[in-house]
Amino acid sequence: MRALQYRHVGSTPEVVEIDTPEPGPGEVRLRITAAGLCHSDSFIMGLPAEQYIYGLPLTLGHEGAGIVDKLGEGTVGVSVGDSVAVYGPWGCGHCHACAEGNENYCTNAAALGIAPPGLGAPGAMAEYLIVDDPRHLVPLGDLDPVESVSLTDAGVTPYHAIKSSLAKLYPGSTAVVIGAGGLGHVAIQILRAITSATVIALDLDEKKLALATEVGAHQTIVSGPDAVAAIRAATGGVGAQAVFDFVGAQSTLDIAREAVAMDGIIQIVGIGGGILPTGFFSTPFGAAVQAPYWGSRSELIEVLDLARRGAIKVYVERFTLDEGPAAYARLHDGTMSGRGVVVP
Ligand code: NAD
Ligand code: 9ON
Ligand code: ZN
Ligand code: ZN
Numbered sequence: 208m209r210a211l212q213y214r215h216v217g218s219t220p221e222v223v224e225i226d227t228p229e230p231g232p233g234e235v236r237l238r239i240t241a242a243g244l245c246h247s248d249s250f251i252m253g254l255p256a257e258q259y260i261y262g263l264p265l266t267l268g269h270e271g272a273g274i275v276d277k278l279g280e281g282t283v284g285v286s287v288g289d290s291v292a293v294y295g296p297w298g299c300g301h302c303h304a305c306a307e308g309n310e311n312y313c314t315n316a317a318a319l320g321i322a323p324p325g326l327g328a329p330g331a332m333a334e335y336l337i338v339d340d341p342r343h344l345v346p347l348g349d350l351d352p353v354e355s356v357s358l359t360d361a362g363v364t365p366y367h368a369i370k371s372s373l374a375k376l377y378p379g380s381t382a383v384v385i386g387a388g389g390l391g392h393v394a395i396q397i398l399r400a401i402t403s404a405t406v407i408a409l410d411l412d413e414k415k416l417a418l419a420t421e422v423g424a425h426q427t428i429v430s431g432p433d434a435v436a437a438i439r440a441a442t443g444g445v446g447a448q449a450v451f452d453f454v455g456a457q458s459t460l461d462i463a464r465e466a467v468a469m470d471g472i473i474q475i476v477g478i479g480g481g482i483l484p485t486g487f488f489s490t491p492f493g494a495a496v497q498a499p500y501w502g503s504r505s506e507l508i509e510v511l512d513l514a515r516r517g518a519i520k521v522y523v524e525r526f527t528l529d530e531g532p533a534a535y536a537r538l539h540d541g542t543m544s545g546r547g548v549v550v551p
Pocket of ligand 3: 245246
């Protein structure tokens with residue numbers, strides 16, 4: 208089969224011919240219908256050798272959807288022909304977190320060598336993908352796989368961050384979304400769908416800000432030195448009850464810290480490597496800071512249901528597998544709007 212692989216530290220991804228994998232006992236093979244590009248892929252392909260922990264060669268793609276194509280011995284719970292989305296943050300299935308469906312916080316995954324597809328295990332940017340267990344599949348039903356595949360990460364990750372912040376997002380509150388890219392443009396829609404907060408979006412790029420307005424942001428602000436004053440002005444000096452940072456760079460964390468209200472919450476989703484000093488002299492009284500990772504199995508089901516009733520929609524740009532390397536170059540350059548999706 209053909210696959211898009213990251214093969215050497217510092218190289219660009221390549222389309223290669225590899226053996227088609229066979230499902231082992233309890234496993235499921237999917238024929239891939241769609242695989243999304245995430246900025247985290249760019250991040251890991253930019254890591255130096257001493258920090259790169261994802262194995263080589265790595266078939267990319269941690270947002271995957273497919274048709275169930277073959278079942279391993281004894282696999283039950285899905286049928287050949289089912290259209291499904293892949294829940295990516297695989298856990299052990301047995302610890303307390305996994306029992307709650309929070310496999311994104313599995314306490315055994317690291318020790319057992321369990322890694323998500325595309326972030327250690329072979330990923331979805333290929334004609335076929337092996338999924339370790341049918342519990343990591345959610346039925347798509349009539350949802351279009353290309354339009355919904357990114358809900359497995361660009362949807363569920365902001366959904367998880369927003370659900371954890373719901374107590375702050377009361378009527379009259381303000382939510383700030385920093386970075387209106389793949390995750391951010393879905394975050395704006397989730398905020399509009401499940402809260403009555405006023406949504407302010409920040410980005411450096413006017414095209415991303417235009418998309419933010421199109422998907423429901425009440426106000427947009429160019430990210431930079433004047434952003435904090437603009438957020439304070441928009442909130443009568445109070446600040447934002449919740450700030451969702453989908454960049455995580457030092458400059459955006461500084462904005463988040465200065466723009467959050469007393470007793471508010473900052474959710475650091477972006478992995479831009481910045482540091483946010485937290486404490487009595489650093490953050491407003493009562494303000495909380497969280498750095499969430501991906502989302503739970505039930506949250507993925509909920510996000511797919513939001514899409515099914517038309518409340519959220521991923522703005523997708525399609526690419527073939529051969530166009531994958533060029534698509535990653537666009538993501539790296541910041542010229543991708545919404546989400547790039549490879550259709551093998
Ligand atoms: P993306 O490239 O699609 O979007 C990033 C957006 O941020 C772009 O619109 C870009 O113009 C904007 N931006 C860049 N610098 C900015 C700045 N200084 N101020 C305001 N906006 C700025 O990326 P994505 O795929 O949406 O991922 C967003 C981040 O979230 C990445 O860091 C990614 O690695 C991370 N991520 C984290 C998790 C998690 O579980 N914590 C999951 C998925 C992705
Ligand atoms: O889903 C993503 O994009 C994040 C959680 C991956 C980050 C990583 O390096 O594992
Ligand atoms: Zn991701
Ligand atoms: Zn577990």
